[in-house]
Amino acid sequence: MTTTIVTVGGRMAAEGLAMLERAGIECISTEPYPTKPEVLALIDKHQPAALVVRLVELVDRDMLAASRKLKIVAKHGVGTNDIDVAAAKALGIPVIMATGANAHSVAEHALGLILALTKDFLRQDGHIRNGLWDKKLYAGSELRGRKLGLVGFGLIGQILARMVAPIGMQVSAYDPFAPEEAFSGGVTRATSLDTLLAECDVVSLHCPLTDGTRNLIGAREIALMKPTAYFINTARGEVVDEPALVAALQAGRIAGAGLDSFAEEPPVASPLWQLPNVLLTPHVAGVTEDARRAVSIMTATNVLAFLRGEPLARNLHARV
CATH class of the missing domain: 3.40.50.720 (NAD(P)-binding Rossmann-like Domain)
Incomplete structure (x- = not known):
């Protein structure tokens, strides 16, 4: 059965996507700043094993609970104020970040x-x-x-x-x-x-x-x-x-x-x-093309490692 990853808030850079796709992962993404109903519908339909969080107001408890297969949430960058980390912890879902990449x-x-x-x-x-x-x-x-x-x-x-x-x-x-x-x-x-x-x-x-x-x-x-x-x-x-x-x-x-x-x-x-x-400037300090590639590669590397049960390159679980 194919493993699916949903990116909430726009596509990852091509380099990160290529890593996931070479590993047989199906990658699906929303547009930047999607509505909550759009995200819920996509998660419910595809039942992803991982969520990658980019440009979104909040990934809340409803979204986290919408996939029975969800194992990990990965922030495409650093800072988890757009993720309900407390809800993720309560659901037993780790949250990781691409620390240092940008x-x-x-x-x-x-x-x-x-x-x-x-x-x-x-x-x-x-x-x-x-x-x-x-x-x-x-x-x-x-x-x-x-x-x-x-x-x-x-x-x-x-x-x-x-x-x-x-x-x-x-x-x-x-x-x-x-x-x-x-x-x-x-x-x-x-x-x-x-x-x-x-x-x-x-x-x-x-x-x-x-x-x-x-x-x-x-x-x-x-x-x-x-x-x-x-x-x-x-x-x-x-x-x-x-x-x-x-x-x-x-x-x-x-x-x-x-x-x-x-x-x-x-x-x-x-x-x-x-x-x-x-x-x-419109919150773009960390999203140069160079930084976006680096963040996408680190995010893809860590999501793949987690799903395979391997050590993470940057193992930083968000704290509640």
Whole structure:
């Protein structure tokens, strides 16, 4: 009997699909952001042994229970806020992630946002498109000698720290769970989140979304930041109190923000869209073609290994 895998939220990259198909796996996928009835109908029809989760609002208990054959759920990337992990645990279904496969892509994206904001690219591009050529309006600055604060110091944060070192930035990181050996190459460990926010010229989020990090950055925390500081989020939108961030940006309490993730995705009309000191991208930091291939290959490798009873390359079960 053929083993089936359903990808919820768009197809995997060709390289990952080819690995599965060579192993005799039938691969079926929905379109990005499918409705719950669409997902339930597909799962009920095909009874997959595995679900691969890409672009979807939530894989909930009903979806997890819809296949009697479901053995594993694999996140095509990292972060499991779009999976009901508690329900999966109750049903005895492990949840795994492609940890690290797109870390370099996300770190590069964060650096790109930092550079674009500090070099005033967005405003300068707008001036020229509107027929204005006036160098006196340039408000760019150097990153050399400035301090980058990383909230979360896992693989992405560590890669970004290495990237900015040749520029001449100082780096401080706050992560109560990071081991001491992670702090090398001149990176200092912040004694508290408040201290990091108050001292840094750029604050970049790289922590997962958990009960402990939801709304971690609110009005009080933003008020601690320098008025000249930039705020970068390539993590999860829910880590930030978005209305508080909007209010701070509107009032000029911080200089600007580069945002790749939002409290609601896809976002509805937001005041963020109207702010000239905000640079927005649609949660694409980790989905370059290179990263998508790497994530798909790791996901396919781990799903196949699990179904065969073999060790996983990245055996990270999501925690409840």
